[in-house]
Amino acid sequence: MVSDLQRYSQYLYGSFYPIVSPVSDNEANALAILTGIATPEMSEAIVASLPYSPCGIPSTVPAFRPDTPLTPELQALFAVSAAKVRNPLAFTLASASLWNLSVSTPAPALWPAAVLKGMFGISLSPTGMTFSPMVPTAFPGEKRIKGLRYRNATLDVNILGTGDRVASFKLDSVSIDNHSVGTDISGHHTVTITLSGNDLNCKPLKIEETKIIPALPAVNWSSPFDFTITNFDRRLRYGVYINGVMEEAISSDHYSVRQTGLTVTDIVPMLSADCAGYTPKPHVYIPPANLITIPASSITPRRPPRHFIKDPATATNYIELAARHNTRITCYANVPDEGDYLITIGYSNGTDRCALRTLDVNNRYAATLLFPPRKALDWISVYPSTTAEIHLKAGVNKLALTYIQGTILFNRLTLIKR
Known part of the structure; x- marks a missing residue:
């Protein structure tokens, strides 16, 4: 986990003393939210703090190249994730991106997922079908699903209003307090959900142009403790990690390691606090x-x-x-x-x-x-x-x-x- 950036990284990597990957896989972050691996607090932080592109949710942060395409699968995953943590802005962005991508890449299975599990908040359990909708103000008016099949029943589901607080939940005009439909239902029925119009407070999304991962440093070791970065980039700082802990960030092309025992040195290029690259193969010094x-x-x-x-x-x-x-x-x-x-x-x-x-x-x-x-x-x-x-x-x-x-x-x- 990249705790200071409030999201999960890809993995730990390196020799003996692994370090955290500088890249976040956003599909993995979404799945961590949806499967409950992430705590509720961590789930909210991931969705709220992730750097988004103007067109939607990027596959990784930072990106490996500037022309990395967005995928409809990821937009659908994030739409459902955003609905789960009640973030209307992220849900709206993911839904809009999914809509745009569907024009050129049909996604017949993804829209139902985003709508059913996201906006309508449908979940299934051994006791029935439960509704926990979340509707941003960007989607006013009546929202309707017709002919939704559930066990031996067919449901028409209507949502009136916006927000996530249910003012009333009716099955064929009969109020239901637990906002669910039982497993013994059969035939054709109508579910009408009226939302209270409550404000879904969330901070503005972090939308920015795509940042590209810095180039892998080319490092020449002149001795077990002295190195030079041969492709040194003055725009970058380089984090020097000793045995898995960052010793310091340098702005020079050379450095001397002040350690004499078992020493694993990683050199991480850093463009900014939220945009770093990979270390080359760790340099390992083992005293005989x-x-x-x-x-x-x-x-x-x-x-x-x-x-x-x-x-x-x-x-x-x-x-x-x-x-x-x-x-x-x-x-x-x-x-x-x-x-x-x-x-x-x-x-x-x-x-x-x-x-x-x-x-x-x-x-x-x-x-x-x-x-x-x-x-x-x-x-x-x-x-x-x-x-x-x-x-x-x-x-x-x-x-x-x-x-x-x-x-x-x-x-x-x-x-x-x-």
């Missing part, structure tokens, strides 16, 4: 004394994967971990000091399926590691698994990987003392 590597060739019993790697000399550097072979593999790490260590498995995965393994440390569950596929049928190239932080005692520690799913070739285990 902090690094322990256990190669596959030192673990027994082993099963060299000759059916994946034909060359015997190469195959002996790997151990096959699969559903029928080495479902649990154990090794021992002798560490000089008690403390917290980062563990990563070097592996290859030539399938199209992400592999999963549980990690036990000294006979206790410690983490679940992911081994994503990288390149089909490539069993030679070694990539790092996800990283876990574990606590080890001084001396010998028992480490075990247990099969959950997927085939990998184990190449090495790496421990880094924090």
